[in-house]
Amino acid sequence: MEDTELRLGLPGTDAPATRGCKRALPEDDKESHAKSSSSSSSSSEEDSGRRIDQETPAAKAQVVGWPPVRSYRKNSLQAGKDAAGLFVKVSMDGAPYLRKIDLKVYKGYKELREALDNMFRCFSPAGEVSKKEWWNGSDHAIAYEDKDGDLMLVGDVPWEMFICSCKKLRIMKASEARGLESRH
Amino acid sequence: MTYFPEEVVEHIFDFLGSHRDRNTVSTVCKAWYQVERLSRQHVFVGNCYAIRPERVMARFPRMKSLSVKGKPHFADFNLVPYDWGGYALPWIEAAARCCTGLEELRLKRMVVSDDGLELLARFFPNFKSLVLVSCDGFSTDGLASIATYCRGLRELDLQENEVDDHGCQWLNCFPDSCTSLVSLNFACLKGEVNAGALERLIARSPNLRSLKLNRAISVESLNKILSRAPHLVDLGTGSFAVDDRAEAYHRLMNCFTKCKTLRCMSGFGEASPCCLKALYPVCINLIVLNLSYAPAIPSDDLIKLICHCSNLQKLWVLDCIGDKGLAVVASTCKELQELRVFPSDIYGAGTTSVTEEGLVAVSSGCPKLNSVLYFCYQMTNSALITVAKNCPHFIRFRLCILDPGKPDPLTNQPLDEGFGAIVRSCKNLRRLSLSGLLTDQVFLFIGLYAKCLEMLSIAFAGNSDKGMIYVLDGCKNLRKLEIRDCPFGDGALLKNVEKYEAMRSLWMSSCEATLGGCKALAAKMPRLNVEIINESGNLVESKENLSDVNKMEKIYVYRSVAGPRNDAPEFVWTL
Secondary structure, rough: HHHOOOOOOOOOOOOOOOOOOOOOOOOOHHHHHOOOOOOOOOOHHHHHHHHOOOOOOOOOOOOOOOOOOOOHHHHHHHHHHOOOOEEEEEEEEOOOEEEEHHHOOOOOOOHHHHHHHHHHHHHHHOOOHHHHHHHHOEEEEEEEOOOOOEEEEEOOOOOOHHHHEEEEEEEEEEEHHHHHHHHO | OOOOHHHHHHHHHHHOOOOHHHHHHHOHHHHHHHHHHHOOOEEEEEEOOOOOHHHHHHHHHOEEEEEEEEEEEOHHOOOOOOOOEOOOOHHHHHHHHHHOOOEEEEEEEOOOOOHHHHHHHHHHOOOOEEEEEEEEEHHHHHHHHHHOOOEEEEEEEEOEEEEEEOOOHHHOOOOOOOOOOEEEEEOOOOOOHHHHHHHHHHOOOOOEEEEEEOOOHHHHHHHHHHOOOOOOEEEOOOOOOOOOOHHHHHHHHHHHHHHHOOOEEEEOOOOOOHHHHHHHHHHHOEEOOOOOOOOOHHHEEEEEEEOOOOOOOOEEEHHHHHHHHHHHHHOOOOOOOOOEEEEEOOOOOOOOOOOOOHHHHHHHHHHOOOEEEEOOOOHHHHHHHHHHHOOOOOOOOEEEOOOOOOOOOOOOOOOOHHHHHHHHHHHOEEEEEOOOOOOOOHHHHHHHOOOOOOOOEEEOOOOOHHHHHHHHOOOOOOOOEEOOOOOOOHHHHHHEEEEEEHHOEEEEEEOOOEHHHHHHHHHHOOOOEEEEEOOOHHHHHHHHHHOOOOOOOEEEEEEOOOOOOOOOOOOEEEE
């Protein structure tokens, strides 16, 4: 299975991924050190989200059993985090004030977009565009600031990874957003 | 020694505290062996597969306390498959047949079943103390059996177990006649318990000294409990979710003021920064403080708390304490012996953390520091050299740099020199965990200097077989060696095979050892169990497909007089 995975690095190398990586590739680095063909059936709950850390300077890959923290402790921390909220500011270009939302209450991008739509609809130019058009990005796009301070387009990475790295949300005009997208 | 009658020899043996000393005296002569075995009360079995339970019971018929350990340490990090083994039932059954005088059972990393717990509860009339650490396989039904049938139960201590929640009734099963509890720890249980039943149980337990509640216990309940148990020494607070403006908060602070004997605290599962102030009345008396399960409390609030804790000997915190917070620990906690700093952010979303500075500060400020577990994002050789100079008395040093194979950020060099300084300076070091970028050189240092080392954990380190060979040849007291993701192969595995009989176990995963190497080892050393753990597909089928040059994903080698296990699952192959 590793052979068909997209990886950074030359074929045949299996060094740990320690390269900076802004765009998340579905890199299955937890087996990058496996020398024989064994998939780890003991991969724990946290690996199923296939999260890849995007902390500079290196992309820390999710390796099974690393860091060496007991599952009990990992689960407890997660339970604690689930209990606490994850509030981020949301700004919209042109709106007079910002809002704050708790990312933990949404299950995914669709719910988030709907919630933002409800919150900011009052700021859309009245009567000029229908709600559907406004939301489908013809007029606006949602971007977020990650922990490195970079402005990223919402929707590229898995949801769990997004909520870990999102510090601020920004609803921007589509014309500006095109500049972001073209950086692919 | 034939001058002394047996009673005298037995009395002399009473002064031998450690099981190792007792093991040693029992090898002197047959007479001593007999006296020793009939008088040994505490039996410790470090590896449940090293010996059959029946033999242990036969040798020590008057055993009162039994400790058994099951799965290898790396099972804590999901490296050992779920149903690998480590079953407690054979031990409980064997004891039920021969040693019904058993009073205390301590199990670590074992699979315990509700049936086993029921057997324990019913067949041992003097049973007093059950301690389960990192175990699984049982539910609250098993706990109900213990509560119901163990007359005179003194201790029920559940540490970090995975327990299935079958309801909260188990606590109600303690009969009204049960008044003997000294220690009750159910912090790891996820479900609710009946608060009223708990309060009544505590009210009729005048000897209760240690109580660790789970997250389900509210602060209101905690207040009631504390008012009935003011003589507690060790408290796990449960959720501790309270607003400092609430009535409950003021009552809590009031309760703490009355708890003059409180020395150890843990829990804080949902503590918010403001409610930590309620602890100020007890801080000066605390010697153990475990905040490592508290959600990320900002450094400044932790600092305000730590400032009051000048008698702390053991501190477990999350890395959100920051280097600044550790500097305060260094200047306040002059009695500190053990420090553990855990990562608050496993997936690296980049919140505040600690660096080498925090560790250096504590090493410099706390003269009694002898045990460290430190998770950080970076470490430098010069910091490690400084720490080594400041703390020559380390017995445990475990450093985990979260980025595997990361070099010294200042020099881009491996951390060989830093760890080398640690082992050179800390002559009594018994346990060491390495991380960061490391070459064979660090193992040369370890083999040369770490003469007291008993346990070594290695990950993503070394260049060649030489690394592992240095360790096996040099560390005379090595008992446990666990290795993952290192380039050590058959050359290292087979260089010093006799060594493994002097050790408890060797674990190697994601290394370079092959099936051929493992077979050679098993052939040379019949008193070792060489287990291959191969999870990909059905091992029985793939055994034919495996050639000697295939690298083995997980190898577990341990000395045993019991022969190959008879309870191994399909994916475990004992050569």
